[in-house]
Amino acid sequence: MTPIVFQALPKWDGNYNSTALTISKMLSQSRKVFYVEHPFSIIDWAKDRDNPRIKRRMNAGFEMPFQDHPNFYVIHPPLTFPINSLPNGVLYQTLLHAYIKKLWKRIDAVLDEFNVSSFGYVNSFDPVYFEFESRHTCEFTVYHSVDLIEGEPYIAKHGVTAERRASCLADYVVTTSLPLENRLQKYNPNATCIANAADFNHFSRALPEPEEYKSIEGRKIVYTGNIGLRIDYALIKQLANENPDDQLVLVGPKDPQYFAGQELEAMPNVHFLGPKPYNELPAYIQHADVCLIPFLCNALTHHIYPLKLNEYFATGKPIVTTRFTIMEEFEELLHIIDEPGSISKVIKEAFEKDSHTLQNARIKKASYNTWEHRIKDWNDILEALEANIFIEK
Numbered sequence: 001m002t003p004i005v006f007q008a009l010p011k012w013d014g015n016y017n018s019t020a021l022t023i024s025k026m027l028s029q030s031r032k033v034f035y036v037e038h039p040f041s042i043i044d045w046a047k048d049r050d051n052p053r054i055k056r057r058m059n060a061g062f063e064m065p066f067q068d069h070p071n072f073y074v075i076h077p078p079l080t081f082p083i084n085s086l087p088n089g090v091l092y093q094t095l096l097h098a099y100i101k102k103l104w105k106r107i108d109a110v111l112d113e114f115n116v117s118s119f120g121y122v123n124s125f126d127p128v129y130f131e132f133e134s135r136h137t138c139e140f141t142v143y144h145s146v147d148l149i150e151g152e153p154y155i156a157k158h159g160v161t162a163e164r165r166a167s168c169l170a171d172y173v174v175t176t177s178l179p180l181e182n183r184l185q186k187y188n189p190n191a192t193c194i195a196n197a198a199d200f201n202h203f204s205r206a207l208p209e210p211e212e213y214k215s216i217e218g219r220k221i222v223y224t225g226n227i228g229l230r231i232d233y234a235l236i237k238q239l240a241n242e243n244p245d246d247q248l249v250l251v252g253p254k255d256p257q258y259f260a261g262q263e264l265e266a267m268p269n270v271h272f273l274g275p276k277p278y279n280e281l282p283a284y285i286q287h288a289d290v291c292l293i294p295f296l297c298n299a300l301t302h303h304i305y306p307l308k309l310n311e312y313f314a315t316g317k318p319i320v321t322t323r324f325t326i327m328e329e330f331e332e333l334l335h336i337i338d339e340p341g342s343i344s345k346v347i348k349e350a351f352e353k354d355s356h357t358l359q360n361a362r363i364k365k366a367s368y369n370t371w372e373h374r375i376k377d378w379n380d381i382l383e384a385l386e387a388n389i390f391i392e393k
Contacts, residue, residue, distance in 0.1 A: 001031035002139055002386050003116050005107060008124035009038045009155075012065060012074045013053060016226060016253065017278045019146050019176060019196055019307060020124035026375040027382075028072035032114065034062075036107060038126055039077035039099075062110045075110050078102050088158060096128065104133040111136055120382060123166060125149070128158050130166035140385035143170040143188075145180050151300025152229070154257070167191070171385055174378070177305040178326060192381075197374045198310035200366050207283035212273055218247045221320075221347065222288035224281060225308050227272070228255025232296045232322065233264060235343055239294075240267050242344045248292075251276055251284045286315045290350045293321035301325060313366035316359035318350040333362050 004027060008020035012035060024035050040054060048054055056063070057076040064073055080099050086092040111119065111134075118137035123130045124144040132138055143166040149159045167173050167184045173191035175181045181193040213220065221239070227250055240248050246269065253275040254261075264270045276284060285291060291312040295301045301324035309330065312319050320335045320343070321327075327336060335350040337343050 002118065002120045002382070003032040003034065003111075003114075004120045004122055004382070005034045005036060005111075006122045006124065007036040007126055007129055008144075009126040011037045011053075016275065020144070022199075022371055023124075023144075023375065023378060024122075025066065025069050025072050026371055027378060028069050029375075030379065032071045032073070032116065034073050034075050034107070034110060034116075034119075036075045036077060036103075039080045039103070041082040042079045043082050045079055061106055062113075073110065073114075075107055078106055084154065084157060088161065092158070097131070100129060100131050101133045103129070108135050120385065123170075125155075127162035127166035130162065130169065140171045140382075140388075141169065142172045142174060142381070142385070143167050143184075145173065145175045145184055146304075147176075148180070148183075148300050148303035151298075151303070172381060174381065177303055179303045183303070194374055194377045194381075195305045195369070196307040196310070197369045197371045198307065198314055198366060200310075200314050200370045202278075203282045203285065203311045203314035204363065204366070205282065207280075207286060209287045210280070210283050212271075213249075213284075213287055216247050216249065216271060218245050218269070219289040219351070220247050220249050220287070221290045221292050222249045222251065222284060223292045223294060224251040224284055224311070225306075226255055227252050227261065228258035230295045230301050230304075230324075231261065232294045233261045235294050235322070235337075236261070236264055236270065237267070238341070239343050239347065240264070240270050243347065244269055246347070247271060249273060249284070249288070251281070282311075282315070285312060285317060288315075288317055290347060291315075291317045291319045293319065293324075295322050295324040297322055297324045310366045310369045313362040313369070316363045318354045318358070319362075320346050320350050330365070333358065333365060 006024040010018035010020050012021055024033050027033050045054055060076065062073050062075045066072055081095055083092055083095045118139050120140045121138050122142045122144055125146045149163050150156050164187055167187035170188060173184050173188045175184060175191065175193050176196050178193050181191055185191045236248060248270045251273045265272065293306060304325060318335060322337050327334065335346050337346050
């Protein structure tokens with residue numbers, strides 16, 4: 001099968017398991033995958049040059065970080081100048097193109113080591129780099145949209161224009177939600193949705209109660225994930241105030257730029273436990289009483305399909321969520337906050353109406369929404385691109 005150069009925004013060793021990393025690792029089960037992560041900048045290096053994550057990237061052009069994925073290689077991009085703050089003009093474009101040439105020189109050198117003369121290219125939500133300066137043959141291109149790019153201020157500055165261009169130029173576009181599919185089909189009719197999923201076996205396996213939970217007395221209402229731009233902090237504050245005997249537990253990294261929960265940090269029944277290793281994360285969900293998705297309802301959240309929904313389902317736990325995106329597929333398995341001020345009522349309903357029948361239905365739902373099912377859809381698209389059977393745009 002054709003090797004894949006998989007260029008993506010997330011670092012392979014970031015604080016959370018990303019969709020791009022999961023897909024690329026699973027694709028490597030049947031073909032070589034060269035994962036090109038978003039570069040660190042020269043400023044990152046100057047400020048934190050002794051950080052082991054940065055040092056290891058300076059010492060080698062690539063690495064093979066996962067013993068159980070021998071066909072998965074991480075290519076370390078060269079350091080880049082911090083050009084995102086520049087306006088889109090001659091200087092920005094000149095510096096960007098110069099860096100892209102340097103980046104592809106690094107990629108080509110790694111491809112040469114493995115005697116790869118042609119490849120397929122997937123760009124996952126890093127469209128400013130959707131450009132080629134390779135000596136090798138690119139057989140097909142895919143743009144992968146995982147979020148509403150306008151809703152991420154740092155990425156949006158140059159990413160909005162770059163995403164439209166990438167969508168037009170790509171042979172195929174894959175999105176993670178139906179709203180994203182509908183949006184990008186305006187630029188490319190060969191666009192389809194392959195939704196996020198979960199590692200069902202990973203999240204359904206029984207684990208002991210986390211030590212931190214033993215000192216938190218009371219019913220635990222738990223959120224796991226990034227704590228940043230999408231969170232409705234006012235909603236969490238209301239829930240904590242109205243239910244002082246319940247404990248709100250938030251597990252995940254605080255986004256240094258968009259965290260706005262400083263008031264919550266002082267509340268006695270709100271607990272920020274920080275990021276946890278992926279192997280330990282299921283325990284924090286399994287030993288919750290209710291799982292929570294407290295997202296704002298806006299354009300950004302409307303376009304996402306939350307990875308954590310299927311992670312929660314895999315444990316069978318009741319889930320309380322805002323109606324931030326299309327919910328029809330899961331309506332009967334969720335407790336949805338539809339009215340302002342109703343969160344305490346919905347939480348009470350989640351506690352009181354839970355049953356073995358509902359728990360089993362949630363688990364069954366998660367067992368269908370697995371990465372094994374999703375990766376089959378990905379492989380079908382890549383094989384069709386290899387066979388050149390899609391209609392011309």
